[in-house]
Amino acid sequence: MGWQNASTHMRYGPRFRKHRRFAQQTFNQQAIRHFRSLQHQELGILLNGMVDTPEAFLQSIRRYAAATIMKITYGHDVKSSDDLFVQLAEKAGTATIESGTPAATLVDFLPLMKYVPTWMPGAGFKRNALKCRELVQRMMDVPFQKVKQDMENGIASPSFTSALLEPHIKAGENTLSKEDENDIRGAAGTLYAAAEDTTVSVMHTFILAMLLHPAVFQKAQAEMDQVVGQERLPTFEDLDSLPYLSCVLKEVYRWNVPVPLGLPHRLMEDDVYQGNHIPQGSMVIANIWAMSRNCASPDQFYPERYVEEPDLPDPRNMVFGFGRR
Incomplete structure (x- = not known):
């Protein structure tokens, strides 16, 4: 299928491929290994926070x-x-949800409504969208401008944004075009917004699942103690030796999917799916929630299903959406 990414209303083409190249440079399989020390450091801060102030564990997870x-x-x-x-991102995220999720308003299905004046009755979606756009713009612009200024002053820390700006900005020199600036700002903002909430959602689900299913928790803890011991924290290198924990994590993704309907996409050309003709321009929404329930006893939190049914699809390959990214 030829997809159009509706999350940024960007058609698949040179600009889309440019944004995808930005992400691939930083998040390919080899590059992400460089983030492990950072994750390990932040994990230590998270665990200390949960021990010191257990009643504020939700805030600790969000900070992490x-x-x-x-x-x-x-x-x-x-x-x-x-x-x-973080506060800018929180406000932008809240406004985005309150202004209507994708396909939640009539304009998503009747595009002509975008020409309705904002003052008219029924145009609340448009007023909310304008408010949301302002907050999202601030969320993307404030940290981006800080990195840009730090680079011009020669004091920027290494990051996704500074790496993309480096060919254009050096201390005392700026050759950044408006197009490149908009693309880098947008790619960075999208990266932050997409990663933060989904991470929090999965971690909340894990804690909920362990509280509701103490037998699963005890079994995972026993495996952890046997492999890792009690003198150190586990590392990524231990994961292959923790098969039950891997099953638990798969079940966490499946049991309460972080993005139940994914993001809407639009067909760039006519297509056929299971004998059904889908015309060009159609909006397609993947029901990830329903896909995650395509197993026995879907409401049950049961990590053993991945041992008993090794052919079950890995939820990690679908719960965050589909299409080129």
Whole structure:
């Protein structure tokens, strides 16, 4: 199928491939290994926070997710969930949800409604969208401008954004075009927004699942103690020796998918799926929630299903959406 990415309303073409190339440079299989030390460092801060203030574990998780992706994206150190950049992202995310999820308003199905004046009754979606756009713009612009200024002053920390700006900006010199600036700012903002909430959602689900299923938790803990012991924290290198934990994590993704309907896509050409003709321009929404329930007893949290049915699809390959990225 030929897909059009509806998350940024960007048609598949040279600009889309440019944004995808940006991401691939930083997040290919080899490059992501460089983030492991950062993840391990932030994990230590998370665990200390959960021990010191267990009642604030939700805030600790959100700080962990924000700190990790903010450091990768902008080279910025997040000390608490009150951080300015984090607050900007929180407000933008809340406004995006409140303004209507994809396909939640009539304009998604009747595009002509986009020409309705904002003052008319029924145009609330448009007023909300304008408010949302302003907040999203601030979320992307403030940290981006900080990196840009730091690079011009020669004091920027290494990051996704600084790496993309490096060919254009050096201390005292700026050859950045408006097009390149918009593309880099947008790619960085999308990266942060996409990673932070999904990370928080999965971690919340893991804690909920362990509280509701203590037998699963005890079995995973026993495996961890046997492989890792009690003198150190586990590392990525231990994962292959923790098969039950791997099953638990798969079940966490499947049991409560972080993005139930994914992101809408639009067909670039006519297509046929299971004998059904889908015309060019159709909006296609993947029901990831339903796909995750294509197994026995889908409401049950049962990690053993991946041992008993080794042919079950790996939820990690679908729960965050589909299409080129």
